[in-house]
Amino acid sequence: MVDNCPMCSIMYVHCDSRIRLVARKIRKVKAKSTGGEYPQPKFDEYNDIDLMDVDKEVLSKQVQHGLRHYNMKYKSKDAKSWFLQYLKKEGVDADKIKHVKQLEDWRVSMTYGSLAKMLLDGCPKVEEYTTGINTRLAELLRMQGKEKVEEVVDPKKVVPVLTIQERMKENLNNFLGKHVEEEIDKFFQNKFKSKFKLLTTLQVNEITGKAAGMIPDLYSQEIADLTELLNPPKEQDDMFVQLTEGYPYKKSELKKILAFYTMLAEDAEHHANAQKATRKIRVKKAPSLDKIVAKLKYKAKDDTYKIVSIDPKKIIGAQELWVFNTKTRKLGKYVAGNGFSTGELSVKGASIVGFDENKSIQKTVRKPDVTLKEFQKAGKVALRKFLEDIKATDIKLTGRINKETILLKVN
Numbered sequence: 001m002v003d004n005c006p007m008c009s010i011m012y013v014h015c016d017s018r019i020r021l022v023a024r025k026i027r028k029v030k031a032k033s034t035g036g037e038y039p040q041p042k043f044d045e046y047n048d049i050d051l052m053d054v055d056k057e058v059l060s061k062q063v064q065h066g067l068r069h070y071n072m073k074y075k076s077k078d079a080k081s082w083f084l085q086y087l088k089k090e091g092v093d094a095d096k097i098k099h100v101k102q103l104e105d106w107r108v109s110m111t112y113g114s115l116a117k118m119l120l121d122g123c124p125k126v127e128e129y130t131t132g133i134n135t136r137l138a139e140l141l142r143m144q145g146k147e148k149v150e151e152v153v154d155p156k157k158v159v160p161v162l163t164i165q166e167r168m169k170e171n172l173n174n175f176l177g178k179h180v181e182e183e184i185d186k187f188f189q190n191k192f193k194s195k196f197k198l199l200t201t202l203q204v205n206e207i208t209g210k211a212a213g214m215i216p217d218l219y220s221q222e223i224a225d226l227t228e229l230l231n232p233p234k235e236q237d238d239m240f241v242q243l244t245e246g247y248p249y250k251k252s253e254l255k256k257i258l259a260f261y262t263m264l265a266e267d268a269e270h271h272a273n274a275q276k277a278t279r280k281i282r283v284k285k286a287p288s289l290d291k292i293v294a295k296l297k298y299k300a301k302d303d304t305y306k307i308v309s310i311d312p313k314k315i316i317g318a319q320e321l322w323v324f325n326t327k328t329r330k331l332g333k334y335v336a337g338n339g340f341s342t343g344e345l346s347v348k349g350a351s352i353v354g355f356d357e358n359k360s361i362q363k364t365v366r367k368p369d370v371t372l373k374e375f376q377k378a379g380k381v382a383l384r385k386f387l388e389d390i391k392a393t394d395i396k397l398t399g400r401i402n403k404e405t406i407l408l409k410v411n
Contacts, residue, residue, distance in 0.1 A: 041066035043122035054124045063118060063129070070114035076105040079113020086116035086133065100140050106177050107143060112136040143174070172211045176218075179205065180264070192256040198267035209275025215268035219261050226258040289313040295349045298405050302326045305372055309407040317344045318410035321352060322383075323362075323397075324372065327404040331371065332362025332397050333387055345410075351399040363392035380411065 041062050046054065070079070080100075087097050100108070115129055123129070183196040202212055229247055233240065247254060293312040301308040305326065315321055321334040336345050337356030346354045365371045371390070378386055401407075 039065075040069055041118060041121070041123075043118070043124070046122060046124050049124075051124055051126065054126065056126060059124060059126065063115070063123065066118050066123075067111060067114050070117060071110050074110070074114075076108070076110065076113075079110045079117075080105045080108040081113075082117035082120065083108045083113045083133075083136075086120055087137070089120065092137070096137070096141060100137070103140060103143055104178070106181070107140060107174065109136070109177060139170075142170070168208070168211050169214070172207070172214060175205060175207060175211075176215075184260075187260055192253055192260070194260060198264050199271055202268065202271040207271065209272045212268045212275065213272035216265040219265050222261045223258065223265060226254055226261065229254055230258065289316055292316060293347050296347050296401055297350050297403050298401050298407055299326060299403055302406055305368060305406075307372060307376075307406050307408065310410060312347065312407060314410045315352065315407070316346050319344070320409075320411040321345055321355075322375070322408040322410075323401070324365075324368075324406045324408055325362075325402075325404050326406060329365050329368050330362045330395070331365050331368075331375070331387070331390070332395075333360065334397060334399075335359040350401060352397075352401060353399060355397070355399065357396060360397040361387065361394045362397050363387055363390045363394065365390065365392070375408065383411075 043062070046059075080103075084097060084101060087100065112133060116133060119125060119129060119133070179201050180198065183194060187194040187196070198215075225243055225247070228240070229243060230251065247257075249257065290313070293315070296312050298309055298312060305324075307324065319336045323332045323334070324330070325332075334345055334352050334355040336343050336354055337359060344354055345352060375383075375386065
């Protein structure tokens with residue numbers, strides 16, 4: 001689900017175990033020549049105040065204004081620099097700082113970099129702020145940066161392995177931070193003008209349909225807020241008043257902002273649907289020949305008649321299969337057919353399948369020693385009438401193969 005971030009109301013955070021997908025809340029205001037509506041925050045009044053006595057509601061507003069100030073006036077490289085300064089001041093392990101330092105600037109994010117700056121400047125270290133910094137540090141340590149570095153792992157701690165879903169969300173977070181957040185900044189800086197198309201960016205970066213399907217929800221709150229502002233209710237409550245304060249724009253500007261965020265959501269949804277429509281249907285992998293004949297029970301050899309079985313895998317795709325039961329002295333021939341489009345024999349469990357029940361017959365042999373020797377010498381032409389020449393009753397084959405059956409030959 002999407003909730004307000006405990007650190008500020010200008011961010012919306014998608015929380016799911018260790019992964020956060022961040023979409024920036026568009027509540028930037030027009031900066032004035034005097035420094036803007038939100039000046040650089042100062043925390044001098046907290047120098048001599050115990051942490052337990054801090055008015056968190058007042059502090060929260062100061063932090064929110066500070067985040068907006070830094071977000072408007074500084075860049076990602078500044079945010080990363082403040083974040084690194086904070087880590088060094090807090091005595092974080094040098095290898096961890098080195099890992100964060102080699103990451104791309106945008107990965108730290110303006111929010112956490114700005115928060116680190118305020119903590120450096122005297123902002124009280126209340127739990128939600130320090131926890132936010134530590135959580136972001138943990139996320140950064142799992143990321144691979146521009147250079148390959150040795151992973152910083154505490155041998156006493158087991159690093160959790162990300163699931164496929166978590167990895168996908170982390171990759172999407174990185175994609176948004178690198179390609180979308182900057183375009184949102186430019187949109188406001190260029191007085192609500194932009195040629196950016198999310199659909200093209202999604203296609204170029206080969207974002208999966210499932211990942212793209214998550215994006216509309218990240219901007220749904222912005223779209224809902226802007227829609228409400230453009231269609232104000234008759235009775236305006238405190239929430240609506242706060243909403244108007246958060247979006248101090250003209251109606252024409254609000255329409256442009258709504259159109260921009262609607263484009264982001266619609267492009268993402270279109271890409272997700274297109275990927276779903278063109279997704280290749282997963283074809284079930286054909287089982288191996290060894291697996292097909294694994295349950296077939298047959299006699300490998302017979303020392304009395306000095307005959308051996310062929311490799312049962314040769315049955316797959318054959319037109320004929322000759323078998324001999326050493327116990328009943330029956331010689332039989334399976335002929336492919338029985339309406340099978342392939343016209344080939346195969347094996348299913350302990351049975352032969354794909355044979356013509358009318359043409360597949362067996363006969364009892366009176367002198368198997370003599371008959372089997374003649375069989376082994378016979379060529380294809382002679383085998384065509386081999387069974388016919390045996391003076392015995394025709395018995396239909398059932399397909400069952402047992403431990404007394406020798407697999408003589410296939411054609």
